Every structure is written in C-alpha cells, then in structure tokens.
Amino acid sequence: MKKVIIGLSMIVVGCLTLIVWWKKLLYIIVGVLPVVLITGGMLILSAGIRQVENLKIKNKSDIHTAKQKLEKPDEHSEQ
Numbered sequence: 001m002k003k004v005i006i007g008l009s010m011i012v013v014g015c016l017t018l019i020v021w022w023k024k025l026l027y028i029i030v031g032v033l034p035v036v037l038i039t040g041g042m043l044i045l046s047a048g049i050r051q052v053e054n055l056k057i058k059n060k061s062d063i064h065t066a067k068q069k070l071e072k073p074d075e076h077s078e079q
Contacts, residue, residue, distance in 0.1 A: 018025065
C-alpha cells in the first residue's frame with residue numbers, strides 16, 4: 001500500500017511540475033532532439049552498412065559454391 005501512495009504522489013507532483021515548468025521542458029526537448037536524431041541516424045547507418053557487407057559476403061560464398069559445383073565432374077555423365 002505504501003508503494004501505491006508513493007507512486008500516486010509522484011505522479012501528482014510530476015504533473016504539477018510539468019504544468020509549472022512547461023517552457024523549460026520544451027527548451028530541454030529542443031536541445032536534446034538534435035542529439036537523439038544524430039545518434040539514431042548513426043545507429044541506423046551502421047546497421048545498414050553491416051547489412052550491405054553481409055550481403056556481399058553471402059554473395060561471394062554463393063559464387064564460390066557455384067564454382068565448386070561446376071568444377072566437380074558429374075558422376076552420372078561419365079557412365
């Protein structure tokens with residue numbers, strides 16, 4: 001029961017401070033937004049680069065496997 005009362009009181013105090021300091025909150029959001037966008041963009045870019053590299057590696061292994069199949073003599077064609 002104690003945790004419920006503390007939780008509700010924190011919500012009430014948080015709502016009151018949100019109303020009182022609304023402009024300051026907007027300044028913080030405006031200041032943090034570019035950092036979040038840059039960081040998120042860098043993460044997505046690195047994930048995309050890794051995906052392209054993985055596709056290149058997969059294609060190279062597929063080509064290598066195909067070459068090996070072509071170089072092996074067919075056992076059925078000799079008979």
